[in-house]
Amino acid sequence: MKIRQILFKQPDPAWYCAPTIPTTDSVELQYLGTAGFVIRHPERTIVLDPYLSRPDFKTTLTKPLQPNTALIQKIIPHADDVLIGHAHYDHILDAPDLCKQTGARLIGSRATKMVGLAAGLPEAQLVETNGREDIASGTWTVRGLPSIHGKALFGKVPLAGDITEPPPWPPRFHQLKHGLVLNWVVDTRGLKIVHIDSADFLNDELAGQSADVVCLCAIGRKHRPNYVRDVVRLLQPKWIVPCHWDTMITPLEDTPDLLPDVQLAEFLQEIRDAGCEPMLVPILGKLHFPRQR
Numbered sequence: 001m002k003i004r005q006i007l008f009k010q011p012d013p014a015w016y017c018a019p020t021i022p023t024t025d026s027v028e029l030q031y032l033g034t035a036g037f038v039i040r041h042p043e044r045t046i047v048l049d050p051y052l053s054r055p056d057f058k059t060t061l062t063k064p065l066q067p068n069t070a071l072i073q074k075i076i077p078h079a080d081d082v083l084i085g086h087a088h089y090d091h092i093l094d095a096p097d098l099c100k101q102t103g104a105r106l107i108g109s110r111a112t113k114m115v116g117l118a119a120g121l122p123e124a125q126l127v128e129t130n131g132r133e134d135i136a137s138g139t140w141t142v143r144g145l146p147s148i149h150g151k152a153l154f155g156k157v158p159l160a161g162d163i164t165e166p167p168p169w170p171p172r173f174h175q176l177k178h179g180l181v182l183n184w185v186v187d188t189r190g191l192k193i194v195h196i197d198s199a200d201f202l203n204d205e206l207a208g209q210s211a212d213v214v215c216l217c218a219i220g221r222k223h224r225p226n227y228v229r230d231v232v233r234l235l236q237p238k239w240i241v242p243c244h245w246d247t248m249i250t251p252l253e254d255t256p257d258l259l260p261d262v263q264l265a266e267f268l269q270e271i272r273d274a275g276c277e278p279m280l281v282p283i284l285g286k287l288h289f290p291r292q293r
């Protein structure tokens with residue numbers, strides 16, 4: 001048995017939701033591990049927080065982090081826009097490479113823009129936002145809601161601060177501070193997806209918004225009281241897709257390990273108790289959601 005399997009538990013396959021059936025107009029949502037997703041439809045492909053390279057623990061701590069270009073190309077051959085919730089390495093490392101390969105725009109905070117510049121992306125592919133503005137994405141609209149990062153490391157925000165000039169590239173993990181945190185609303189015209197990629201959010205920013213699907217950071221319930229209940233009360237989603245439940249240090253196509261204190265089964269139950277349907281999928285698993293038009 002590998003030491004990993006002694007230290008970490010793996011998800012119980014019984015927790016995964018039943019397969020969803022694609023229709024001609026459904027929107028596909030593919031989970032990439034950590035907080036990463038691809039939203040696919042013939043009209044548009046939008047990627048959120050892609051982190052496929054997943055170097056192991058020792059490499060993450062000791063070396064500059066190299067995006068795995070071939071793997072990024074294999075998993076996400078096409079993208080129109082790449083949205084970043086915050087600029088920590090496990091949310092942004094692979095984004096500039098993906099934009100280079102596909103020509104997609106990199107959209108996010110100033111910190112996100114600095115990372116794009118560091119990696120050599122041209123200005124024309126960079127869109128900086130402070131949130132609270134609608135950004136056209138083809139016929140769809142995306143909007144960042146200002147948010148805050150969870151106190152996810154011994155009661156403190158890890159790697160706090162902003163990135164105000166291009167960091168070294170490739171970066172070491174600690175050189176990527178979170179910058180402005182944004183919760184993304186992706187309006188596909190008939191299906192609204194909200195992405196909450198950290199263990200906290202601002203009630204006032206979510207109030208007045210609505211969602212059909214929320215991609216929700218599973219470790220969040222450890223770090224914020226009423227995490228699930230408040231999201232459901234404010235956004236009234238029908239479905240919640242848990243993310244950020246794996247350790248992020250296993251190779252993408254291996255069986256993932258659970259974060260030691262994530263309590264995923266309890267998270268799923270809390271979602272059900274709040275009146276929503278949890279849609280847990282394995283890494284690279286795909287879901288299909290209908291558009292109401």
Ligand SMILES: [Zn+2]
Pocket residue numbers: 086088149178198
């Ligand atoms: Zn983070």
